[in-house]
Amino acid sequence: MEDYGDSDEECYYSDDRESLDGLDNEDSHFQRVTPKGPKVIRKESLLAAQREDLRRVMELLSLREHHARTLLIHYRWDVERLFAVLVEKGKSFLFTEAGVTIIESQDNDSQQTSCSTVRCDICIEDLSRDKATRMDCGHSFCNDCWTEHFIVKINEGQSKRIRCMAYKCNAICDEAVVRNLVSKRHPDLAEKFERFLLESYIEDNKMVKWCPSTPHCGNAIRVEEDQFCEVECSCGMQFCFSCLSETHSPCSCLMWELWSKKCRDESETVNWITVHTKPCPKCHKPVEKNGGCNLVSCVCGQAFCWLCGGATGRDHTWSRIAGHSCGRYKEDQEKKTERAKRDLYRYMHYHNRYKAHTDSFELESKLKKTIMRKVSISEEKESRLRDFSWVTNGLQRLFRSRRVLSYSYPFAFYMFGEELLEDGMTEVDREIKQSLFEDQQQQLESNVEKLSKFLGKPFEQYSDDKVMDIRMQVINLSVVTDSLCKKMYECIENDLLGSLQPGMHNIAPYKSKGIEKASELTTGWSSKTNATNMFLSSSGGTSKQERPSDSGSSDDSGCFALKRARKEDGGYFDLNLPAEVVDRS
Amino acid sequence: MIDFSRVQKELQECSRDIESSGIRVTPKSDNLGRLTGIIPGPTGTPYEGGTFCIDITLPDGYPFEPPKMQFATKVWHPNISSQSGAICLDILKDQWSPALTLKTALLSVQALLSAPQPDDPQDAVVAQQYIKEYQTFVGTARYWTETFAKVSSLGVEEKVQKLVEMGFPESLVRSTLEAVGGDENLALEKLCSG
Numbered sequence: 001m002e003d004y005g006d007s008d009e010e011c012y013y014s015d016d017r018e019s020l021d022g023l024d025n026e027d028s029h030f031q032r033v034t035p036k037g038p039k040v041i042r043k044e045s046l047l048a049a050q051r052e053d054l055r056r057v058m059e060l061l062s063l064r065e066h067h068a069r070t071l072l073i074h075y076r077w078d079v080e081r082l083f084a085v086l087v088e089k090g091k092s093f094l095f096t097e098a099g100v101t102i103i104e105s106q107d108n109d110s111q112q113t114s115c116s117t118v119r120c121d122i123c124i125e126d127l128s129r130d131k132a133t134r135m136d137c138g139h140s141f142c143n144d145c146w147t148e149h150f151i152v153k154i155n156e157g158q159s160k161r162i163r164c165m166a167y168k169c170n171a172i173c174d175e176a177v178v179r180n181l182v183s184k185r186h187p188d189l190a191e192k193f194e195r196f197l198l199e200s201y202i203e204d205n206k207m208v209k210w211c212p213s214t215p216h217c218g219n220a221i222r223v224e225e226d227q228f229c230e231v232e233c234s235c236g237m238q239f240c241f242s243c244l245s246e247t248h249s250p251c252s253c254l255m256w257e258l259w260s261k262k263c264r265d266e267s268e269t270v271n272w273i274t275v276h277t278k279p280c281p282k283c284h285k286p287v288e289k290n291g292g293c294n295l296v297s298c299v300c301g302q303a304f305c306w307l308c309g310g311a312t313g314r315d316h317t318w319s320r321i322a323g324h325s326c327g328r329y330k331e332d333q334e335k336k337t338e339r340a341k342r343d344l345y346r347y348m349h350y351h352n353r354y355k356a357h358t359d360s361f362e363l364e365s366k367l368k369k370t371i372m373r374k375v376s377i378s379e380e381k382e383s384r385l386r387d388f389s390w391v392t393n394g395l396q397r398l399f400r401s402r403r404v405l406s407y408s409y410p411f412a413f414y415m416f417g418e419e420l421l422e423d424g425m426t427e428v429d430r431e432i433k434q435s436l437f438e439d440q441q442q443q444l445e446s447n448v449e450k451l452s453k454f455l456g457k458p459f460e461q462y463s464d465d466k467v468m469d470i471r472m473q474v475i476n477l478s479v480v481t482d483s484l485c486k487k488m489y490e491c492i493e494n495d496l497l498g499s500l501q502p503g504m505h506n507i508a509p510y511k512s513k514g515i516e517k518a519s520e521l522t523t524g525w526s527s528k529t530n531a532t533n534m535f536l537s538s539s540g541g542t543s544k545q546e547r548p549s550d551s552g553s554s555d556d557s558g559c560f561a562l563k564r565a566r567k568e569d570g571g572y573f574d575l576n577l578p579a580e581v582v583d584r585s
Numbered sequence: 586m587i588d589f590s591r592v593q594k595e596l597q598e599c600s601r602d603i604e605s606s607g608i609r610v611t612p613k614s615d616n617l618g619r620l621t622g623i624i625p626g627p628t629g630t631p632y633e634g635g636t637f638c639i640d641i642t643l644p645d646g647y648p649f650e651p652p653k654m655q656f657a658t659k660v661w662h663p664n665i666s667s668q669s670g671a672i673c674l675d676i677l678k679d680q681w682s683p684a685l686t687l688k689t690a691l692l693s694v695q696a697l698l699s700a701p702q703p704d705d706p707q708d709a710v711v712a713q714q715y716i717k718e719y720q721t722f723v724g725t726a727r728y729w730t731e732t733f734a735k736v737s738s739l740g741v742e743e744k745v746q747k748l749v750e751m752g753f754p755e756s757l758v759r760s761t762l763e764a765v766g767g768d769e770n771l772a773l774e775k776l777c778s779g
Contacts, residue, residue, distance in 0.1 A: 122591070122683045123590070124591055125590075145649075148649050149649050152646050152649040165683045165684055166682060166684050167682040167684045167685055168682070
């Protein structure tokens with residue numbers, strides 16, 4: 001057991017040792033170039049990022065690049081959908097829809113070349129042939145008019161779809177012509193055009209999104225297949241790819257949105273006021289009863305009855321207020337107050353726990369420094385213990401589990417409450433599921449606390465034997481919390497969210513190694529093999545030959561095992577597959 | 586900048602076949618940026634016999650940007666505002682092509698007069714009437730044509746004469762008549778009440 005901590009390569013090599021991944025040194029892992037997983041797209045690599053899609057379309061339909069781009073922009077860079085349309089409706093439909101025209105014969109051209117001048121129908125001038133440009137659709141106009149048209153369209157923000165000038169011609173203009181003509185008159189506008197065209201890959205593509213960092217780092221992130229995931233940009237920003245807010249699994253995006261709004265706004269304060277105060281009948285300020293009998297007096301001097309809220313005189317006995325009687329029971333009012341009270345307590349229960357874990361998370365982040373100092377002290381000591389990677393690994397595990405734990409509370413708040421999922425399940429069903437979930441949550445909670453406790457011990461002052469003991473505890477607890485987290489996610493995906501309407505609530509899959517860092521886009525790899533790779537997605541694990549040579553041997557590691565398993569089962573909604581299926585593959 | 590040489594050519598072209606198309610375009614001033622288009626009401630429609638004036642303003646980007654057109658003559662039509670004369674026509678917006686001209690655009694407007702599209706209305710009141718009470722619509726449209734689109738609309742002068750003889754000031758009579766759409770009874774009612 002001594003050596004796995006510092007050689008994570010070996011640890012990752014086979015899937016059956018995945019259970020040990022709580023002990024790996026994850027810092028080194030994701031920086032390696034991997035062919036799968038999220039990618040960082042920088043300004044410089046934007047073109048390279050879309051090459052692959054362009055090439056696939058160009059090769060399959062034997063098209064020129066600008067035609068392929070026009071098609072892809074029209075189909076929002078969804079190559080699969082584009083191919084589906086091609087199969088279902090045919091090539092000509094596909095082309096007409098997107099505004100791609102390819103002239104088969106050159107007859108027109110040869111006829112026209114016979115005379116040396118042409119008339120431009122826009123400016124109504126006769127000019128020599130070399131001053132006019134003929135677009136793919138066959139329409140020819142003079143260069144000045146084309147340029148003017150392009151400039152107007154670019155300024156209108158229509159760079160991505162500049163149509164031919166001819167009336168009712170749907171054809172999209174050749175980007176090379178646009179670039180060429182516009183740059184002669186307005187080089188900066190040509191640049192703008194170029195950028196719009198390139199950024200279409202980000203703007204119009206559901207698999208690519210801008211990093212939400214502020215100030216913006218300039219990067220975009222591309223994911224593979226599953227849009228429900230959490231990623232880390234190379235700028236350090238961690239976010240939920242689906243909703244672009246902070247990472248929040250196992251909460252679904254909708255739950256998280258509601259929760260953060262709830263925490264932000266004052267609706268709960270208002271609830272508290274309803275439960276604990278009554279408005280003064282004179283000045284209408286909320287009055288809290290701070291003891292004494294039911295005759296309350298407001299700061300404004302007005303006395304009123306706490307039971308009914310009605311204004312009264314100031315004389316009273318122990319049993320009744322003079323000239324006032326309100327014994328009549330008002331059920332509606334009572335019920336409303338009761339309900340508001342219950343809702344508030346319920347919210348407070350979940351919020352307190354969510355907050356406690358978030359606070360612990362923050363405190364523990366500070367702990368990192370202290371612990372690292374302890375480690376360096378220990379390493380100085382004359383001891384047979386040399387390897388302290390268990391400390392850092394344990395710490396990482398603590399952070400990740402703590403995160404899961406804190407977000408599990410808002411999840412439970414909505415999952416078992418009435419606010420969001422009123423008709424989701426029956427009362428009995430709800431009770432069973434809630435206790436199942438809470439058991440898991442409590443188990444995780446106690447193990448996380450234990451892990452935190454052991455990591456907080458001043459092990460640098462301990463004897464070797466005692467340190468060995470703590471080490472065993474930390475390693476064990478790391479493995480246990482990891483598998484508990486995994487189980488909780490599975491329970492949520494399969495047993496809880498799985499029974500709801502599909503598609504409404506999706507959560508990012510559990511990543512044992514924490515939030516995936518987006519890797520740099522490698523521009524050198526052969527696109528051919530990658531294309532095959534995509535087509536062969538149903539054939540199980542990736543074979544060695546398909547990997548780029550520079551990516552090291554750790555690609556097949558457990559971190560992608562879950563993801564790949566999903567992919568093999570096909571479809572987007574495999575989030576709801578039973579755990580065994582995912583495990584087996 | 587507006588391509589004035591093209592506008593000039595368009596005007597020449599337009600005046601050449603004025604006999605066949607009946608469409609006329611004349612500059613309002615010397616700068617060619619503001620023009621007036623004149624189209625005859627299409628035969629077989631409630632607009633028949635009327636002559637409709639359209640204000641044309643050319644944007645700087647003309648002909649790469651569409652000309653702005655608006656009816657100067659009041660007209661009762663689902664796709665034309667009865668208040669402002671604004672026209673709802675695709676080629677004057679996103680379907681404009683630099684290959685179109687003022688003449689072709691005016692021809693399209695003329696075509697719009699013969700074929701209203703109440704599903705895509707500019708004037709909801711007119712469109713409702715067109716759909717629900719077609720005969721009333723035809724009546725109103727014809728009445729508006731008679732009242733506003735006839736070059737020398739004797740009918741209006743007679744009404745003015747009549748009301749002035751009743752003792753109302755002429756300017757007030759004219760504005761009231763216009764406000765109620767030329768109906769002399771309504772105008773009288775309004776004049777008496779206010």
